[in-house]
Amino acid sequence: MVERAPILDMICHAILIAGAMLVCVPLYFAFVAGSLTIAEVQKVPLPWLPGDQFLANLQTAWVKADFSRSFLNSIVVALGITAGKIVVSLLSAFAITYFRFRYRMLAFWLIFMSLMLPIEVRIVPTFEAVANAALPLQWLADMLHVVDLWKWISGHDVTIALEWNMVNTYPGLILPLIASATATFLFRQFFLTVPDELCEAARLDGASPLRFFWSILLPLSVSNIVALAIILFLFGWNQYLWPLLFTTDKDMATAVIALKNLIPRADSEPAWNIAMSGALLAMLPPTLVILLLQRWFLKGLVDSSK
Amino acid sequence: MKKMAFIAALFGVLALAAPAQAARVEVQWWHAMSGVLGERLNELVEKFNASQDKYTVVAVAKGNYDEVTNGVIAAYRAKRPPEMVQIAERGYMTMLLSGAVVPVQELLDQKGYKVDFSDFVKPVASFWSYKGRMSAMPFNSSTPIFWYNKDHFQKAGFDKPAATWQELEKQLYAIKAKGVSECGTVLPGDFFWSLLENYSAINNQPYGTLANGFDGLGTEFVYNKTKVVSQVARLKKWLDDGVMQIAGQGFSPEQLFTSGRCSTFVNSTASHGNIERNAKINWSATFLPHESDINPPLNSTIGGGAIWVMKGHTPERYDAVAAFLDFVAQAETQVWWHGVTGYVPATNKAYAMARERGYYKDHPTREIAVLQLSRGTPNDNSRGFRFGNFVQTMLAQRSEVEAVFTGQKQPQQAMDDAVKRGNEILRQFEKLNAGKGTEWSPEAK
Amino acid sequence: MKASAPIAPSSIWPEAPADSPSGLARSQHKSPGETAAGRRAVTERASKAWTPKRGQPDREPGLKRANFGRGVGLPTLLLLPQVLILVFFFFIPSLRALTQSVLLSDPFGTTVHFVWFDNFKALFANGEYRQSLVTTVWFTVAQNVITLAIAVVLAFATDRVVRARSVYRTLILLPYAIAPAIAGILWAFLFNPVVGPLAHMLHALGISWDPNRNPNDALWLVIMAASWKHICYDYIFLVVGLLAVPVSLMEAAAVDGAGPIRRFFLIALPMLGPTIFFLAVMNFIYGFFETFAIIDAVTHGGPAGATNILVYKVFVDGFINLDLGSSAAQSVLLMTFALICTLLQFRYFDHKVNYGV
Structure with a gap:
């Protein structure tokens, strides 16, 4: 800090503590509910103090939800979404901020539009798209009458049946969720603030665009990438509807799906103690990611304030 | 003519590839x-x-x-x-x-x-x-049945819940007035099912024309002209007087009953699994009440x-x-x-x-549930409900009933609006499905 | 999708003023009351470091002044992965979803009638839809302002404190780690008028709180819950943005006698312009499109449609009611509406944002 301002610092701490409380109160009640027996958790009002079943409930939740398998799936999916989105977005943001080409703005707005129709609203056609990703090619083939052409040339009757099924595969889970513009927009905003002198200097030195991208732009973007990676990992981890409707193989279930199956619905025993224990368990990997990735914030700081 | 097929399996697994030794x-x-x-x-x-x-x-x-x-x-x-x-x-x-x-x-x-x-x-x-x-x-x-807290009823001086809504109302008000419990009953999350639809069946009220839809897609809702209107008014009155509570989101209405806070609860018989195991109250259950001028009551659905x-x-x-x-x-x-x-x-x-x-x-x-389901012979009002887009009409109805609970509408107005909205939805279903279902006739085979 | 046709670069932006002032310079214009020499010193320092040469006639919005020139090959290649994924997994499915808006179809797709614009007409004639539109505007604006304001305050505070900084950061980020379904349930529980501990506190304060029977309470509840879930998003990008504010600038301003809060508003905030613009747009999109899981868990859109925002209605009509035609028509309108709002946001704010630092 530049100077000392103890009163302001105290106010800041107070604000942050208030903010942290805002977060912790709901979580505390999740913890309390997770530490009770099923009879206790149905009491009205819910006790303020935790019970003694916490570990037992954690264990039950872990086994019932088969978290050992679903955690792995979730980690793969969340990492895949994070990495995939960051890579494609960095590249496209680089293209639309550093190159003058005719369809630049069109490209930007096309990408941007992908924010405006959540996957939940287009889930049926998306499912079709992933159940057979080759479908558009099939239409193309049908439209161009490739079959007739071939028949005309060779005299044989053929059927073209293209199939590229991604149901119950990781790419099928990941790719549709990469298709959105959040990250591209963020990097566009960031690249626009990068000093022009850097690019000019690189050009003077005869560096190619990719060289500039790799050696200068990327290192500058580290803290933004880290922030985005945290956000995207959590986003990917918490995906529910798409993985649920899309996977039909138990071994492909993600942690949130497993968790949702713990949440009691009508007619079932309201085992909120197990559900809340499960919720806390499912929070662990994301929390770990927040903790681990935070170390990289400072690295970004050092690089960008040079 | 020769037939050939090119199949390009670019990626993924073929579901047909079953393991050879397993014949299952x-x-x-x-x-x-x-x-x-x-x-x-x-x-x-x-x-x-x-x-x-x-x-x-x-x-x-x-x-x-x-x-x-x-x-x-x-x-x-x-x-x-x-x-x-x-x-x-x-x-x-x-x-x-x-x-x-x-x-x-x-x-x-x-x-x-x-x-x-x-x-x-x-x-x-x-x-x-x-x-x-x-x-x-x-x-x-x-099917919904009527759950109650035996101790509460005894403390208020009753053996068991009355069989009619009219008598039950007196009991619930008495329980509240004597301070036995905080609320007489809870609004079920699926009240449209138990307190409106099943209510209509039990009390021999038509819900829609054409035998509640059993006789054709041209069915129209008519519950704005039946006892359902006064039923909604009754619920609103109970809410206003604190005899009934809305559990709302965030926890199950059942808990208000199993915790002993509310004395009765209309809910599915499927709650048995939970209540038998976990409710620490002296509970029992009985048939759903009926209107005093309807006797005998019909089956529930x-x-x-x-x-x-x-x-x-x-x-x-x-x-x-x-x-x-x-x-x-x-x-x-x-x-x-x-x-x-x-x-x-x-x-x-x-x-x-x-x-x-x-x-x-x-x-x-x-x-209770079996007896309630199988009492008498089901007639056009109690056989069940055969409405297209039944989820959509139900959500429209729920929203209108909520407008009564929030005080924005009178019960009659709300039910008129619900029926109007519901009928538009039914016409859409009819338009889309007219002439379908013939393949289901046994003679079609 | 069709809305994209008329979007050409020139129609979005009239020629950006070549001499559009940078944010720093602008903040100087905007506050004529303060004429401290220190501020000028700061501005000059900033200018000396990085201010781009202005007055270039070929400046395009959203394009670096120092760029790699024309040429279509490399940028196309760079865009290719993104575009391919979008075409296959966004545009084709979306187009197919949106074509439902002129159809009357059963969910399994066995019977399909072409009905022209009946689905749209039905919506415009529907009072419920208009109510939903009004609710959406309230919801989105309130949610956006609350989220951003709280996030700015928290980020500023995080930047100030030294001790326990990463603990705070971790805690404040946690809501994003909770599955939305659970978050919604926790909020609904905490503010449940019958059993909720926080609802009891409100009652103790003499506030009659009942989101089950009071539409306004319900709307506030979902606004707060949606904001709570999203504050951390804004917060983390603001924290990162603040880290990137050059220490030298802050020190210079401090030497010139600007206190921490004034420095924040004078230097840090303008420099965060691009981030804040990004967040404002993202908050808007979040409120518009991503909040139905929370609404579903907290209020089900009720009571009596009081929290039935447009996207929740799209979701309910499509996913629960299986009324694909109406749901698709609503999606078309929602997208058009959102696109217009976003274009306006870009039109009025993007070139005012200070990218030139």
Whole structure:
């Protein structure tokens, strides 16, 4: 800090503590509910103090939800979404901020539009798209009458049946969720603030665009990438509807799906103690990611304030 | 002419590639049961798989009923539906006229299974059959019953809840006035089902024209001209006077009853599983009340789900499906399922078996639902409900009833609006489905 | 999708003023009351370091002044992965979803009628839809302001404190780690008028709180819950943005006598312009499109439609009611509406944002 301002610092701490409380109160009640027996958790009002079943409930939740398998799936999916989105977005943001080409703005707005129709609203056609990703090619083939052409040339009757099924595969889970513009927009905003002198200097030195991208732009973007990676990992981890409707193989279930199956619905025993224990368990990997990735914030700081 | 086919399998797995040594045919069943019910369902499937060595049923939890429905729609459109799917009662017409399902009774007949469909409990059979043939296999059937806290009633000087709404109202007000409990009753989360639809059936009120839709798609709602209006007004009055509480979101209304805070609760008989195990109050249950000027009351109707069979699979797989459905229909399976959940046995044979074994001596309240379902002969008002887009009309109605609860509308106005909205939805369904369903007639075969 | 046709670069932006002032310079214009020499010193320092040469006639919005020139090959290649994924998994499915808006179809797709614009007409004639539109505007604006304001305050505070900084950061980020379904349930529980501990506190304060029977309470509840879930999003990008503010600038301003809060508003905030613009747009999109899981868990859109915002209605009509035609028509309208709002946001704010630092 530049100077000392103890009163302001105290106010800041107070604000942050208030903010942290805002977060912790709901979580505390999740913890309390997770530490009770099923009879206790149905009491009205819910006790303020935790019970003694916490570990037992954690264990039950872990086994019932088969978290050992679903955690792995979730980690793969969340990492895949994070990495995939960051890579494609960095590249496209680089293209639309550093190159003058005719369809630049069109490209930007096309990408941007992908924010405006959540996957939940287009889930049926998306499912079709992933159940057979080759479908558009099939239409193309049908439209161009490739079959007739071939028949005309060779005299044989053929059927073209293209199939590229991604149901119950990781790419099928990941790719549709990469298709959105959040990250591209963020990097566009960031690249626009990068000093022009850097690019000019690189050009003077005869560096190619990719060289500039790799050696200068990327290192500058580290803290933004880290922030985005945290956000995207959590986003990917918490995906529910798409993985649920899309996977039909138990071994492909993600942690949130497993968790949702713990949440009691009508007619079932309201085992909120197990559900809340499960919720806390499912929070662990994301929390770990927040903790681990935070170390990289400072690295970004050092690089960008040079 | 020579025929050739080029198949480009670019990526992914082929579902057909079954392991060579395992001769078991595998079929999928997508369902909506979570928590303890999901575990019971898995046990059921394991029982079936262990009972023979030809077929394997794989139960896949696909979220709640809405999510299962969407999952099966998406999968069907992408040409990879499961063999079986569990759909809630409100989805009946959608599934029936979808053109995507195989009639259960046809399938079982064709595969040579002798399931006695005439033995199913009447409101169950009538709900799930079309033109006299069962279209889906009843699986988890429930009906609302009236739960109460014995101690509260005794403290207030009553033996048990009254049989009519009028007398019950006095009791609940007395319980509140004497300070026995904080509230007489809880608004159920599915009040439209228990307190409006089942209320209409029990009190012999028409819900829609054309025998509640059983006689055709041209049906129109009429509940704005029946006792339903005064029922809504009654609920509003109870709410205003604090005799009834809304649990709202964030916890289950059931907890207000099981914790001893509210004295009574109208809820599905399927709550037995939980209440028997976990409620620390001195509880009991009885029939739903009826209006004092309606005697005798009619049967209640069912809620829950049934197993639908999807089109588009090989005969071997339908062998497996038929074997499984036959297993589900067996009295032994029904009795077990009845006991470990709270759902009713779907057949009279299963009910008789449970009775013979003295099951209801230990669990007297479990018999209420069966008795309530099978009392009298179902008539046009109590056979069930056959409305298209029944979820959508229900949500419109729920929203209008909420407008009464928030004080924005009078009950009559709200029900008029609900009926108006509902009828528009019904006309849309009619427009889309006119002339469908002929393939279900037995004579079409 | 069709809305994209008329979007050409020139129609979005009239020629950006070549001499559009940078944010720093602008903040100088905007506050004529303060004429401290220190501020000028800061501005000059900033200018000396990085201010781009202005007055270039070929400046395009959203394009670096120092760029790699024309040429279509490389940028196309760079865009290719993104575009391919979008075409296959966004545009084709979306187009197919949106074509439902002129159809009347059963969910399984066995019967399909072409009905022209009946689905749209039905919506415009529907009072419920208009109510939903009004609710959406309230919801989105309130949610956006609350989220951003709280996030700015928290980020500022995080930047100030030294001790326990990463603990705070971790805690404040946690809501994003909770599955939305659980978050919604927790909020609904905490503010449940019968059993909720926080609702009891409100009652103790003499506030009659009942989101089950009071539409306004319900709307506030979902606004707070949606904001709570999203504050951390804004917060983390603001924290990162603040880290990147050059220490030298802050020190210079401090030497010139600007206190921490004034420095924040004078230097840090303008420099965060691009981030804040990004967040404002993202908040808007979040409120518009991503909040139905929370609404579903907290209020079901009730009571009596009081929290039935447009996207929740799209979701309910499509996913639960299986009324695909109406749902698709609503999606078309919602997308058009959102696109217009976003274009306006870009039109009025993007070139005012200070990218030139």
